[in-house]
Amino acid sequence: MTNGFTLYGSSISGNCLKPKWVAERLGVPVKWIEMDSFDGSTRTPEFLALNPAGQVPLAIFDDGRKLAQSNAIMIYLAEGSDLIPRDAYDRARMFEWLFWEQYSHEPVVAVRIARLHYLKTPEAELDPNLLKKGNAALARLELQLTETQYLVGATLTLADIALVAYTRKSQLGGFNLSDYPAVMAWIARVDRDLGIEGQYLA
Ligand SMILES: N[C@@H](CCC(=O)N[C@@H](CS)C(=O)NCC(=O)O)C(=O)O
Structure with a gap:
């Protein structure tokens, strides 16, 4: 610490x-x-x-x-806080989400946000796979969040913080969050937990 x-x-x-x-x-x-x-x-x-x-x-x-x-x-x-599950299996599931975030979510959702919103790259010049893979990642989150309040069950963990970071501003990358109602409810929940409602969205 x-x-x-x-x-x-x-x-x-x-x-x-x-x-x-x-x-x-x-x-x-x-x-x-x-x-x-x-x-x-x-x-x-x-x-x-x-x-x-x-x-x-x-x-x-x-x-x-x-x-x-x-x-x-x-x-x-x-380390040692309630953001990391004590139970070994739940902790491993948190890591499952963290590794997935860096390989299957951030490289598509964050990259589309960066190119489209910050670098102003025209949509036509973007790799169409980014939209397809980003929607697949959002659908993967939706599947989990229709079953549990947070990604690893009933409490906030690092998995939620890692994955909410770009998901909450994915509209800037041309993703339509209203297609993912459980994800939208989860974003509101995590935002409230972290006290960041309405912030860091530009
Ligand atoms: N996997 C790294 C990614 C870090 C990353 O991509 N940082 C970007 C900003 S989001 C950066 O520093 N880009 C500047 C550069 O690569 O020159 C992490 O999770 O920290």
């Missing part, structure tokens, strides 16, 4: 907001340093010396140790 840390992040990036929301939920002091993830700021020699992967989020803890990758930072912050 940590007493506090510095978080380099972009406030339009779901990946960066994930560890911020976890820190705030758990009362861990966080000093946010705003970065632009589109203008090359994460690829300068100075930033590459901090994170050779050239990406945000990047956490630097009070003892100087560094950690990248949104889900790794969340897991470190939430």
Whole structure:
């Protein structure tokens, strides 16, 4: 655990907001340093010396140790908290969602949001597979959330925080959330839990 840390992040990036929301939920002091993830700021020699992967989020803890990758930072912050199930099977299911998020959800939903909304790429120039795969990911969430209130059962875990980050703004990527009513109800539930209703949606 940590007493506090510095978080380099972009406030339009779901990946960066994930560890911020976890820190705030758990009362861990966080000093946010705003970065632009589109203008090359994460690829300068100075930033590459901090994170050779050239990406945000990047956490630097009070003892100087560094950690990248949104889900790794969340897991470190939430160690021992109720955001990580104690039961081994439920914990593994949380990890199942976290790995799925990074392979099957973020690379399509977040990428469409970035290209369409932030980079203003015309729809016709986008890979049509992004829409197809993004809708498949949203349908996968819908299937689970018609059965349970949260992704791993009855309580909020890191799986919900990871997956809500881009799902809650997926309309910016041209996805129609009204096709996924259980997902919409879950977004409202998680937003309320995190106290972020109406925020970070631009
Ligand atoms: N898998 C990484 C992805 C991090 C990532 O893609 N960061 C983007 C912002 S969302 C970034 O820093 N892009 C700038 C660049 O790659 O130069 C995570 O979950 O932290």
